[in-house]
Amino acid sequence: MDNQHKISAYLKRLVDVTDEEAELFATYFTETKIKRGQYIIQPSFVAKHRNYVIEGAFKGFVIDKKGEEHTISFAIEDWWISDVNSFIYQQPATMFVGALENSIVLQIDFEKEKELKAMNHKYETFFRIMAERGSAFHLRRIISNLTHTAEERYDYFLEKYPLIAVRVPQYALASYLNMTTQFLSRIRKKKAEK
Amino acid sequence: MDNQHKISAYLKRLVDVTDEEAELFATYFTETKIKRGQYIIQPSFVAKHRNYVIEGAFKGFVIDKKGEEHTISFAIEDWWISDVNSFIYQQPATMFVGALENSIVLQIDFEKEKELKAMNHKYETFFRIMAERGSAFHLRRIISNLTHTAEERYDYFLEKYPLIAVRVPQYALASYLNMTTQFLSRIRKKKAEK
DNA sequence: CGGATCGTTGATCAACTTCAACGGTCGTGG
DNA sequence: CCACGACCGTTGAAGTTGATCAACGATCCG
Numbered sequence: 001m002d003n004q005h006k007i008s009a010y011l012k013r014l015v016d017v018t019d020e021e022a023e024l025f026a027t028y029f030t031e032t033k034i035k036r037g038q039y040i041i042q043p044s045f046v047a048k049h050r051n052y053v054i055e056g057a058f059k060g061f062v063i064d065k066k067g068e069e070h071t072i073s074f075a076i077e078d079w080w081i082s083d084v085n086s087f088i089y090q091q092p093a094t095m096f097v098g099a100l101e102n103s104i105v106l107q108i109d110f111e112k113e114k115e116l117k118a119m120n121h122k123y124e125t126f127f128r129i130m131a132e133r134g135s136a137f138h139l140r141r142i143i144s145n146l147t148h149t150a151e152e153r154y155d156y157f158l159e160k161y162p163l164i165a166v167r168v169p170q171y172a173l174a175s176y177l178n179m180t181t182q183f184l185s186r187i188r189k190k191k192a193e194k
Numbered sequence: 195m196d197n198q199h200k201i202s203a204y205l206k207r208l209v210d211v212t213d214e215e216a217e218l219f220a221t222y223f224t225e226t227k228i229k230r231g232q233y234i235i236q237p238s239f240v241a242k243h244r245n246y247v248i249e250g251a252f253k254g255f256v257i258d259k260k261g262e263e264h265t266i267s268f269a270i271e272d273w274w275i276s277d278v279n280s281f282i283y284q285q286p287a288t289m290f291v292g293a294l295e296n297s298i299v300l301q302i303d304f305e306k307e308k309e310l311k312a313m314n315h316k317y318e319t320f321f322r323i324m325a326e327r328g329s330a331f332h333l334r335r336i337i338s339n340l341t342h343t344a345e346e347r348y349d350y351f352l353e354k355y356p357l358i359a360v361r362v363p364q365y366a367l368a369s370y371l372n373m374t375t376q377f378l379s380r381i382r383k384k385k386a387e388k
Numbered sequence: 389c390g391g392a393t394c395g396t397t398g399a400t401c402a403a404c405t406t407c408a409a410c411g412g413t414c415g416t417g418g
Numbered sequence: 419c420c421a422c423g424a425c426c427g428t429t430g431a432a433g434t435t436g437a438t439c440a441a442c443g444a445t446c447c448g
Contacts (some may be wrong), residue, residue, distance in 0.1 A: 059245050062337055070341050074338070085334065088330060110415085119324070123320055124322060125318055128321055132278070132282045134325075134329040135278060135328040135332060136278050136279045136283075138333055142335060143256055143264070145238075145290070146264040147256060149435080150436065158406080171394065179436070179437090180436075181395070182437080182438085184395095185395060188395095188396095363425090363426070375426085376406085376427090377405075378427095379427060380404095380428085380429085382428095383429085
């Protein structure tokens, strides 16, 4: 099964490239299978790759000084995941990224990505658009966290990302939404009673 | 006083351009004076510009359905500010951006920025790096909000951005840190007593 | 089938908010 | 350049959202 064409298609969605450019782009990615429970990024190691999910689901999280886990990001099919701070500055990661299911990703490492960006203006444009949208995405989350209650944040997530909500463990979702798993359970119970 | 060279210098810090390229880049920006209290971005209007602060201070904020204000971002000299979601998608803004002091900015509008990006690979690279760093910045804030208490968030801000902390109204800082102005006042009192 | 992981529920608790009142100060108009 | 109003920060008391602690039940996968 050829998954490289999926990254070509993704590229084409964002920039206007020829078939040849799209195919060349795809050759810079490596397909990798990741088993459920396996980590692809760990604190103190530099995040080598940006990962495009072909199949499966991932969770990015940090562990605070009390030993508690905080979910930072999720990724399912057609999403990207990495420790961006670690990747772009090539500094040790603070995040874990682990597979929630048996998964397949297309990986590109920092040096290869650098080559692509330098090689062709359109590839550079692609990564610029990715970064801009990533930035806007994070900002919307910050605004949501500042302006909504726990229950509203859950509603918003359900509405916006229903496919993710049903697929990840509830404790991880609760943590992503900045609440405890117990509190999310109570919110769900309250809704079910209506 | 020539402020255009400041944007040239900024460009040079991120990408390796010739003097000519840096000067040309700068000509795409327009210098504007903004009076204290004046808004440069308002909800329901499309954010026309990205703004680079030469002098002064700005605050970006949203108003929630209860009519309460939430600070999203600050900008002082050598920082950028806009409603990024509105700017990159050219959709109506959800944010206000207003001047906290009499200020001077260099503005570039969406179409001009598009031209620059298309014109020269290096300019595209510049905006890519800006977006990547913006994204990483937002992500660090999200992580900080997930893992720290109100007091820790204040300490972190003070350490990281002392120049901003002393320059913006306390209620705006409290709101940025996701706490009430009263609670920040109590935190400060507690620290002063030590 | 069995242990570990995950979600639920109840009781208590803490961080932070809300409401209200007051004092300071800043900058704007007369 | 002064006075006054609006805005800003502070403080106290009461209230609320959501956390913590603890125990139990369900489920999933190996």
